[in-house]
Amino acid sequence: MGSNPSITSVCYKGAENRCMNESRDKDTFEQRLAAAQDKARLTRPKANEAQSGAGAAQKAINLAMRLGVELVAAMVIAVVIGWGLDRLFHTKPWLMVLMVPVGMAAGLRNLVRATGVKTGNRED
Amino acid sequence: MIRKLAFALALSMVPAAAMAEGTMPQMDFQNPLTKSQVEWMAVILVVLYLVLSRWGLPQIGNVLENRERHIASDLEAAHAAKAEADRAVAELNATMKQARDKAQADIAKAEAESKAKAFADAKVLNDKLDAQLAYSENQISEARNAALAAIKPVAADVAATLMVRLTGKAPSEATLTPEIDAALLARKAA
Amino acid sequence: MAGPSIDALGQFRLSPGLGPLGAAVNFTNSNEAMLASAAIIVVLFVLGLRSRAIVPGRLQALIELLYEFVRNMCVDTIGEEGLRFFPLVFTLFSFILLGNLLGLFPYFFAFTSHIAVTLSLALFVFVFSTGVGFYTHGFRFFKFFVPEGVPVWLLPLLVPIEIISYLSRPVSLSVRLFANMTAGHVMWEVFAGFMLLLTASFGVLGAFASVVPLGLNVALVALELLVAGLQAYVFAILTCLYLHDAVHMH
Structure with missing residues (x-):
């Protein structure tokens, strides 16, 4: 009975670690997604900028x-x-x-x- | 601005110098070919315009629109997938937390239950032991009392005999009995 | 001295094109070049549109670039209404661009160096944009020639100036293109003829000396490439500008 809580706590720690890794991955993914969406939306104005900035x-x-x-x-x-x-x-x-x-x-x-x-x- | 203007004027001189060179075929408006090239240009341009406006440009517009839509839908899908993944992770975390909480609650409950049971068992046992103890003590004190009670005549007897042997005369019952009681009480108290 | 002489203007001479059939309908060598330009544009479209890929190949990317470039030019200059004129501006731009570029190749007639051609194009743009102006605004379009916020007594002076300024548009539009293309081609011919003259006059020494005009011509190729693109761009953007004036009246 006494060993059970320690096992669950180990599992819990492992899950937390995985969660941390996941959140880091998610951050970069989210940034990349946002950047891609910005790019898709702002293609035209950007092109204009480049043009007028000749x-x-x-x-x-x-x-x-x-x-x-x-x-x-x-x-x-x-x-x-x-x-x-x-x-x-x-x-x-x-x-x-x-x-x-x-x-x-x-x-x-x-x-x-x-x-x-x-x-x-x-x-x- | 002035430099720009100077540059502009210098550049504009170049064609002027070129034009001053001689009779140009471009200025020969008597040539019927000059007129006919414009007419044919009109024909070519109209055909080109029709081809481009009816077929070429809309097609490219379609391709670009398709791409835009494709990219937008891909991004949308990525977004949805991410939201789904987030939701799944949250769900997983919630489930894990729930399971953990439940397990801990179960453990606590089992612990408490077993504790209570052990307590109750111990209490029952204690009560039983207490009862037995009380009973035994009772027995003992009763036995002792009985013994003491039984000892009294013997003691009086022994004391009277001793007194007779020591003094030669039998002591009266009345003097002996209180002495023996006091001695017995003292013994009992000890 | 009967050496080679510089015939800088012979390259602009019109002649019947497409054989006897073309000659019968007065089809000229200039029209041959026009036909080639138009054909190249159409072929570019056909080849570029063959796959209609999401990720474009080289040719598809080229026509998409051209499409977006002219489209942005229309929208930026005229506004969203400019999309109505987009096919027209695209046709003019691509036609002039291809004409300018093809004219740079030997044996290709540079039809944009003919004032009759450029003036016709410019007059068309002028008449068309004026027509758009009257179509959009009716007789109120005449107010375009009346500057705002000016004392009334100045108007008799200013209105003719505005009208002449407006009327000079096709002239400047056509002369600019014509003069730039002609000047480049004349200079090429002059330098090339100069090489022949040098060689004929000074023999081997002259042949060596003609490296200088040759180098100049090579440099001119780069300049003319730039000018060819730029003039097509200027013609197209001025067309857009005139259409903007016709649509928005200011």
């Missing part, structure tokens, strides 16, 4: 590709419109000349837009 050099090149052309394109359009209106109203050089500063302003407007003051802030 190097400054690439951003500069990106911008460079746009700015010069933006400036010229507005001018071209302005002059073409001026030329067309001149032909329409037979006011040969005047409307075209008038449109040149407007074209310049529009080009600057394009630059402001492209550098992301109002729209396009996502791109630059």
Whole structure:
């Protein structure tokens, strides 16, 4: 009768040990599971982050590709419109000349837009 | 910002320099092929658009969605399995604790029972022994009393005989009896 | 001196393609390259979609990457509504990207270096996004040209500027792509022709000296690869940006 309690207590100690091991395993497993779930849920935003975090050099090149052309394109359009209106109203050089500063302003407007003051802030 | 702008302007000069080189086939809008390439491009693009939007892109969307669902369900299953395992472990622990408690309770109960039984047995035995003892003592004291009572006439006799031999005359019964009683009482007290 | 001369622009010359049948319907060598680009895209899809594996193979990963990249671009730039235009943006992006990349190979016609092609694409994007704007907002879309929070007397000046700025979009969109692709190809041709000139003029010494333009051309390949990807990306993201403006009007 006296030996029985000691046996049960040994069993109990063994169980406790196993429980401790299990809880440690469970912790890492739980962490891994949570991490996996986070990853599955956050794939897209992470990708976006990586995308927007592209190097400054690439951003500069990106911008460079746009700015010069933006400036010229507005001018071209302005002059073409001026030329067309001149032909329409037979006011040969005047409307075209008038449109040149407007074209310049529009080009600057394009630059402001492209550098992301109002729209396009996502791109630059 | 200024460096960016300078860089941008320098880069924008490159195509300008290239364009200034001579008559470009790209600017030859009289060429009927210039127009027809755009028309054919429209055809190719429309076909490409239809193929991609009706077949290619939805298919890839499906594949990606499938994967997402698969991963989500796998994670879900892992989660469920973990919860199940946790529950099982808890149950096991509870069962073990219960069994342990029950065993200990049983042990305690058996111990108490046997103790009580032993106590009761001992009590019965004690009572019996006490009773026997009391009875024996009674017997003894009775025997002793009987012996003492029996001794009294003998003692009186012996005393009277002794007195006769010593003094020559027989003592009176009245003087002898109290003396003998006192002596017997003293003996009894001792 | 009748040596070899540098013909930097001959590479852009259009000619009938696909034999006599193609010539009869004015199919050009440029269209051959377009057809090849479109075919490569479709073949990539076919091969990539063959297994539909949960764990993708290399080709499947490639088209999935492309898909997710353009999709994210659409959603990030236009918003969730951008998914409506995703097939269109994807078609344009993949077509231009493949055109740019194929153009880097010898004997392949770089159709994105033709202003007629890029301008048509840009005009399509322009007309389409404007159409989306009017479809979404009706005549209120005209308010897009009226800047907010500006004194009324400035409007006669600002509205034309805004309109010209808006109209210049297809020009800048097309010229950017056209100029970048043309410049790269012209420079290649110039350096390559320079090698021939050096060899013809100075013999063996010139042949050795032509290592320099050769090295430049090799460096240009790397740059042009970058430009090819970047220009397709810029075209696609600007398309998204214009669609964003059309949908959200700011």
